[in-house]
Amino acid sequence: MSNLTTFDFSARAENTQGATRRETPLHHIIHPNAEMAKVAFNEVAFCAQLTLRGNPDNADFLAGVEKALGVALPLTPLTSHASDSYYVFWIGPNEWLILAPNLAPAAVEASLRAELTGHFAVVDVSGGQTLMTLSGEAVREVLQKSCGYDVEACFPVGKVVTTHFGKATVVLHHQIEGTYLMVVRRSFADYVWRWLEDASAEFGLMVKGA
Amino acid sequence: MLHLFCPYCQELREEDEFHYRGQAHIVRPKDPESLSDKEWGDYLFFRHNPKGIHHEMWYHVSGCRRFFNVTRNTVTYDIYETYKIGETPAVTAKEETE
């Protein structure tokens, strides 16, 4: 099991070394934290995210990925693997999502390209989606309000599903017991946030770092 | 709302995760230019509309993004099987010979 069990809060907007500034999709949110909040929300800022495509029947491809990342690709549908530096989610039979909280996307891409030959694709999607974690004692009810997926009985720790959250498509991962990681397309982030704020209101919502 | 078993995700999912893509097993002619207008028109426009067993294609758009086939009864909405593209259905209607 990985040390990467949780994503800590980090600033959602930051000035980088070259005097530029980058912003997460939800860098602007302001939320008065409820006392006794039963739902906790965190936007994980600036995590490297890459889509990897390849043939799972190609042993060279599998070996190359494992060599590059130090973790084997999950081949069983809806499962995930994790190492000290990476989460790897099964997305489809020839598609995986790689998350690397502490690495630059270009570095991850370079290390994969260095090891892979033949037919594969690596695409940096870090700017196109954001990560949110949800936890708290009422988190499951909030998910039940939002997702048609059976989060009660079919969603053990480690499982990852692509499904609907409200009317947005998200990737949902049960990270550790009671903590869920959600991958949301950037342009849908505000919608998902406003939905969450509304759906959590009756339980009390707190935003980490806000 | 239908409950569809995605043969790639290997579990049942709610209908709203899928797009319906119409009749399955329509193969694009290898050499379209050699077809008569009637043959090309049949390929383009004519579809089965059976009462009973129907093979149809679905797309798991809010899921694994794979196309797959479903054998469904258009009267009862019973789903007999779902199978991957390229596979043949196990359940077929008797009169389905062509």
Add this chain to the structure above:
Amino acid sequence: MSQKNRLAQGGRIDRNKVLNFSFAGQTYTGYEGDTLASALLANGVDVVGRSFKYSRARGITGHGSEEPNGVIQLGSGDSTVPNVRATQQELYAGLVSNPVSGWPNVNFDLMSYLGKAGAMMPPGFYYKTFMYPQKLWMTYEHFIRKAAGLGKAPTAPDPDTYDKLNQHCDVMVVGGGPAGLSAAYAAAKTGARVIIADEQNEMGGHLLTFDQTINGSSGSLWLAEIVAELSAMSNVKVLCKTTVMGYFDHNFLVAIERRTDHLGERAVSGTRQRSHRIRAKQVILAAGAQERPLVFANNDVPGVMLASSVTTYIKRYAVVPGHKLIVSTANDSGYLAAIEWSKAGRHVVGIADSRTDSDGALVAEAKALGINVWFGHGVTEVKGGRRVYTASVAPISVQGDRVTGDIQNYDCDTVATSGGWSPVVHLSCHTGSRPVWSDDIIGFVPGKALQAQHCVGSIVGDHQLADCINNGLETGSKAAAQAGFGEGELLVAKPSVEWLAEGKAQALFLVPHKKNISRAPKQFVDLQNDVTAAGIELATREGFESIEHVKRYTAMGFGTDQGKLGNVNGMAIAARSLGKSIEETGTTIFRPSYTPSTFGALAGRDAGSLFDPERYTAMHQWHVDNGALFEDVGQWKRPWYYPKPGETMQQSLNRECLATRSSVGILDASTLGKIDIQGKDAREFLNRVYTNAWSKLAVGKCRYGLMLKEDGMIMDDGVTSCLADDHFILTTTTGGAANVLEWLELWHQTEWPELDVFMTSVTDHWSTMTISGPNARKVLAKVCNDIELDKDAFKFMDWRDGTVAGVTARVFRISFTGELSYEINVPANDGMFVWEAVIAAGEEFGITPYGTETMHVLRAEKGFIIVGQDTDGSVTPYDMDMGWCVGKNKEFSFIGKRSFDRSDTQKTDRKQYVGLKTKNSDEVLPEGAQAVWDPKQAIPMTMVGHVTSSYYSAVVGRSIALAVIKEGHSHKGETLYFPLADGRVIEAEICDYVFYDPKGERQNV
């Protein structure tokens, strides 16, 4: 005012909690635990509404969702709800209610005088009377609606919130009576996930009103224990006040929980109602049965009630709704009303039992209490206006079809009737299963199960408590086993339950009158829609033989109660009139919703700004801050235009357009779809899905492409760039992005899996800003020092990697305006920073942000098409004069190519893409306007095409339009006419579709 009908003791109400409420402007008091109906009855309120057609006074008849008369407008203001059943509405402090029917008011009613004056309103009355002359229908309808009074919808937005909860379970139990509770209990004991829902405020069903001994003590004790145990189990959800309103495909059910409607007009916190969307492996229907009234003359007068409702009001609410009772029944269960009435200390005049005899336990008990029992009799008629005052009791034949002797009139104020029990087959019918008539139980029972469904309890005609409990336990255990829990063996002991001896019931629906049906006083079948036995008979005489036609002709079974009370009687009367059996006549089809549902509960959280996702770009806040108005493009919010204070839309557009043409403008183009394609066969794949050739596009180059459907019609367009020999990035229209990706995956996955390509959406990853205009290069040069920008080094239709404002960027030199343009792409997290940097750099050139409207004008000046605006799925590249974009010599027969040779695409009179100049240069044609050659021709005119785009162009100095016109390419210079709906006819000349810089020099500078 005192609650004159309230008993001093008993009932499941709390006399310490007095609640004030109002009905029709009068204030009353009731107790916690009351329904609005029980509280009204306690206060002696007889009239609660006026009937739909005849405007007769009506009172409370039932005690649940079947209630046809006690339908009220609940609450006030924005949170008001129309058509609430008073029998289902729990009382709360300060409840405000009003009748929905009765105009001008319930107690004084103009319409009833019309009725008394002899206005005949037979079935089909509206069809026959009000259809002609047709133009008066609106007048008639207004009057009819006002008179009928169907409740009022609030005019302001609902201030409460509603939501949805997705549920999954192994066993779903509908109905919380003894059978349902037993089923849930047995299933839960196996470890299965169980949900049990009941529409009442507490579980128990029939046990709440009729106590029988279970395991040697009171049934209410057994009830309390089983409910407590179920509630404590973590694998069980017990949902009271929850109506399962629909049963859909693959065991999907929707149940609506009223969470705060019993507490007050507004939800103090949380959601007012919640719809549970339940996917169940197994479903157990234990919805019970509803008592059927007997039909007789004037059976709608207040004081005529269901026997079981009389019992319920006495036992559950400690309300005796009158003083002198007569019961008319065809079975044993009707006796219970008389027994409880008598035990409450009020007078029972007698029981008219249509049967010759019965040896049932309740009959014996009634006799032991000294109650008169008249076998072979029925109540044939009552008299009264606002309340019953006398009832006619007559001997009737064994077949129940005629009066056989002298009629006795008895003073009474209440008549309780029981014609038997109709199983609640509605949910089973929602699945498409037709109910089946059973002579044994004298009712329709659920037909063959079409899904993983079980039925238990009185829904299948089991009325014995022992049967309900034991069969419930077994069904629960069996359903759990079928869901994968347990072996089907019962894990709990069956209780011992007191057996109640029962006499055989008689099939009686209409009590005969001494006059025949058409001459007797009105015998109501459907109280809510004023459908009478005579009306049904007339409908059959007029040739309506199908029960579905009878329903629509008479309106039987419409309305809030959907015929729960009257349908079976109506079908039986129709059957007799047609000389058929009830089985042959059949039923109408029950559809969702079982009871009226609020829009709020169905909408849930998908309302207001959450109705549909609003998608934002990374620069959205800048647009907001700079005064942009927004346009919806798909789900995206795109800046439409940026008016300065005091500017009209046209002034704003003129300013934005001229600034771009003369200096530089900037557009947020992030919403364009972007698809990354990698793989050695990427070129071949592009060759197959686009009309043009991609084999020779070099790295560093871009090319415009047209995508067709297989029928040869334009589907999408965009620029594709070659990043590496096996790596391309393709752009799509904003609205087409998701469809195009699905389209490409479709062809790859199902037709050409042998091609090595992978497609990934990168639409959201890149923020895209387009700087356009003669000064675009100067602006870019200020923020980009690592790309050689010279016109010969970085040519039109090239792209380059580099940095912009210090951020890694990809810059494309492509143009949708016809000006010198650069599309700057940066990772979206950096989008706002780079946008602001470019704006700052452009300040000295007066850089002007422009929105989608200016973008449309600028491209129209150049004649560039917008797919979906100038095309509509029925035009080919040739129609659009874009044959230059079709690679006729490509080896592979690309998608759509073969269709160019179809006779339809070859025909000579196809609509073709042209420009239009109005004769009056200031007049802007409406988009969609239809073109004719001769405006003086007779209507309908021959239309030859339509306007697809139309604007005022500031740079051209006149209005310009694009259109598709039959054979337009060969009619340039000719005049067309556009007759408009307002009577104007606009004259325009067909011209070339390029209005500005026809040689295309400006983009190459």
